[in-house]
Amino acid sequence: MVMAKDNPRPLVMGIVNVTPDSFSDGGHHAAPDQAIAHAHALIRAGADILDIGGESTRPGAKAVSVQEEMDRVMPVVQRLVGKTSIPISIDTRRPEIAQASIEAGAQIWNDVSALRTSPNSLQTAADLNVPVVLMHMRGEPGTMQDNPHYTDVVSEVITFLRERVHAAMAAGVRQKNIIIDPGIGFGKRLKDNLALMQALGRITQETGQRLLFGASRKRFIEGLDPGAAPDDRLGGSLASALWAAQERVDIIRVHDVKETVQALHVWHAINDAAP
8 A cells, every 4th residue: 555655746535425415525426336436437537545434524414323324335345345456445433334344445444533433443443453544623523613712723733633643552553554634624713724734744743643634625715715615615625735735745635636636746747847
């Protein structure tokens, strides 16, 4: 699996939401055939990783049962494994879903709860021995945007991520398997998101971990461009991705893979051009 820090550009993680209610593309790929067709389209567009999720974590989202989430994602994971050469990530808070997906052939666990949802999450991550993403989120998806407040958002997010890294390692997760995510849009105000984006280099430096960045089509873009619906946020998504690339993040999680890959190729060519 290509996960090294010395890639010339960030890896692009394409989003495959097998949900009826995700904030941007909910219901577009809810059926397994639709999700699989979308996944192959993302691969053709240049995705380096696929991230498959069966539970919406948009602001205000309600949790689904483990069985419902399992029923959504497992047919997609099972049918994609062996049909693609790029890694498959499972986007879930539930260790049961992560374990079943990894056993079926997925290779990364992306957990927006930073292994806090279940008492079994930390040990499951250690036992699975695959890369795991630990993300900062204040509260739960259903309540995270209910008047979030920080005194110093960057320091508080760094402290949280350090604590989760230490907790994971104490449970037996290998440090090289840990990837962190500052959680843009998860329990954050506009100014908090911008502060965290400006501090991506500091977050990487102070935690010493690889960094995943996800700002694709998120609501903070509408805060800067009032009225911009999720499907009208490509410009803001690309601007955020290029900023993150300049700050040397390792993985960028996006909806618009083709456009992001092209933007990153141009960005890299400019940076790499001889004077």
